[in-house]
Amino acid sequence: MQLNDLSPAPGSIKAKKRVGRGIGSGSGKTCGTGHKGQKSRSGGTIKPGFEGGQMPLQMRLPKYGFSSRAGRVTAEVRTSELNKVDGDIITIESLRKAGLISVGIKRVKVMLSGEVTRKVTLEGIRVTKGAKAAIEKAGGKVIEATTAEEKPAAAKKSAAAKKAAKAEATAPATKQAETPKAAAPEDDADPAKQDDE
Template sequence: MKLHQLRPAKGATHKDKRLGRGEASGHGGTSTKGNKGQQARTGYKSKMAHEGGQMPIQRRLPKRGFKNPHRVEYAVFNLGQIEQLSAKYDLQEVSVENLYVNGLIKKSEKVKILANGDLKTKLVFKVDAVSEKAKTAIEAVGGTVEIVK
């Protein structure tokens, strides 16, 4: 240890100036807050997204598009994925219940099967929706498809 390596303990020194401690602080009587107004007062907290009376950005921007309230969201599985999952989880039947039990979907999700990839295993499908290509590919292997409502 040499004299030029000495440093004060962490927390022992203060670099920031203490605001609101008079003229000698170097920040004047208003403590860098300007004169009067809401922001100069103690206890001031601005609301999130408040723009000081200016028209807020979400009201300045135009609305775009359309949200369909009747849209149905599906958890999508391709035939290639189903082939891997049937091997991994030893599935004979691909149903909403089986997929939920194995932690692949949430309880309220609907399942749709698409035709991307190859299916080699004969499986029974009990799902909410199937594409036409996927249905023909499943039936070509000897599997069955049942649409559950």
């Protein structure tokens, strides 16, 4: 067999459509673009979703849901990948050095997928129940990360404190005006009257 004997499989290469080659071809004069108008011109494309200037459908409908920014800095690691990390203590930094997570990742969760073949200790990494059982079965242990960071003092108001502050602000000011003031006690003896006597 020679190289010149080789050829593509039948039907694997389709001939390019040649337009503007006579009316007998079916794509002759207007080349399939129709008569006049923006869409028949060179570069006359219209962006997807454009409705001629009226408010398009995707802007008329209300927005729904949101995209969490926490997902940008969170990664998942399989239990089988823990075997690739050097050392017995595995942290986020050691996972980064092993090339299992990227530089911007700040939180990691280990999922049960595959076996753990050696004894490892996880520090500051969250794990699922199944992954924790697999790690402990291999003789390792898990020291999980703290659940949440401390919030600023301004945002730490309890519900009771907020409710009390709201009730105090909405209390009617007329209540204080209606309460009668205590009368000043009269002097038992007027000094001017005593002098006259």
